[in-house]
Amino acid sequence: MFGHFASWGIFGILLTVTALIHFARKRPSFFWLYIIILLGPIGAVVYLAVEALPELRDPGTFNFLHRRQRIALLQGMVRDNPSPGNYEELGQLYLDAHDWQAARVAFDHSIARRTDSIDPFYRRAIAEIELGDYAAARTDLERVTAADPAYDLQRAVGLLAHCWAKKGDTERAQRLFEEVLKTSTLTETQLHYAQFLAAQGRKAEAREMARRILDKRATMPGFLKRRERRYFWQARLLLR
Numbered sequence: 001m002f003g004h005f006a007s008w009g010i011f012g013i014l015l016t017v018t019a020l021i022h023f024a025r026k027r028p029s030f031f032w033l034y035i036i037i038l039l040g041p042i043g044a045v046v047y048l049a050v051e052a053l054p055e056l057r058d059p060g061t062f063n064f065l066h067r068r069q070r071i072a073l074l075q076g077m078v079r080d081n082p083s084p085g086n087y088e089e090l091g092q093l094y095l096d097a098h099d100w101q102a103a104r105v106a107f108d109h110s111i112a113r114r115t116d117s118i119d120p121f122y123r124r125a126i127a128e129i130e131l132g133d134y135a136a137a138r139t140d141l142e143r144v145t146a147a148d149p150a151y152d153l154q155r156a157v158g159l160l161a162h163c164w165a166k167k168g169d170t171e172r173a174q175r176l177f178e179e180v181l182k183t184s185t186l187t188e189t190q191l192h193y194a195q196f197l198a199a200q201g202r203k204a205e206a207r208e209m210a211r212r213i214l215d216k217r218a219t220m221p222g223f224l225k226r227r228e229r230r231y232f233w234q235a236r237l238l239l240r
Contacts (some may be wrong), residue, residue, distance in 0.1 A: 012041030019044035022052050026226070027233035054222055067093050084114035091123055103127040118144045122156055129159060138163040154180050158189030165196045187213055187231045194238055210235040 008015070019036045028051050035043040074090040091106030107124035114120075121140040128137035141160040144151050151157075161176035177193045194209035213235040217225055225232075 008041040012044075015041045015044040015048070019047045019052075022048070026051065026229050028229055029232075030236065051226075055226060067096060071097070078109070082109065082113070084110045084117075084120070087113070088120050088123070091120065091127075095123060095126060098130075100127040100130040104131065118147045118151065122151060125156075125159065129163065134163045134166040138167060153186065154184040155186055155188065158184060158186055158192065161189070162192040162196075165192070165199070170196075170200065187216065187228050191231045191234055191238075194235065198238060207239060210238045214239075 016036060023033055023036065032047050032051065036047055037043070039046070071090065071093050074086055074093065078086050078090060087106050087110035091103045091110060094100075094103035094106055104124055104127040107120045107127065110120045111124065122144045125137040125140035125144070128134070128140065138160065141156055141163060144156045145160055149157055157176060157180045161173050161180060164176060165173035173196060177189075177196065180189060181193060190209055190213050194206045194213065197203075197206035197209060214232060217232060220228070
């Protein structure tokens with residue numbers, strides 16, 4: 001490995017570091033980590049060509065540039081016009097940027113001004129889950145699913161089941177998971193159910209669900225595989 005670095009110099013080190021950073025952020029197959037480490041810069045080039053380069057063709061790859069500008073604009077707008085719509089858009093931008101606390105605060109402001117839409121409650125629940133506040137998320141999601149049980153392609157009810165599982169109500173979580181997975185094929189919901197099964201000591205069922213998640217990759221288009229990498233990563237960890 002040291003010979004690889006000697007022949008490539010600083011450029012080889014930068015390539016390898018770039019590949020490792022991308023791997024840590026995107027979490028593709030463990031196979032790639034071995035390729036990068038064992039082959040050095042050559043492995044990094046192969047990895048970046050196969051895993052990173054195709055992302056440039058994905059819709060929204062460079063949205064973060066526009067998002068930063070739009071966040072700055074909306075931060076100024078809400079000072080002059082603190083409308084629910086402006087706060088909802090700002091909250092969604094924060095969600096996209098994974099700034100969960102800022103998103104929650106933005107949706108708090110939106111909900112304080114208008115409660116006739118369930119969407120800000122749903123979006124706030126997503127931020128609350130990421131922050132580990134499952135009790136608050138459960139309350140918001142119960143409101144959402146009471147109004148529309150199939151909201152956001154049944155993701156809302158799947159997240160509600162996840163919240164019940166995290167709060168220790170295993171019977172209600174089991175019932176909700178079974179109900180939603182009759183018709184939903186969302187990888188996120190399947191992963192949460194597999195994690196729930198593993199936490200209950202139902203290892204064979206958890207492994208079966210994790211394998212079902214990983215088997216989906218074969219028929220997925222490339223851009224969707226990359227978007228759902230974190231779920232595949234967690235499914236592989238569950239199998240291990």
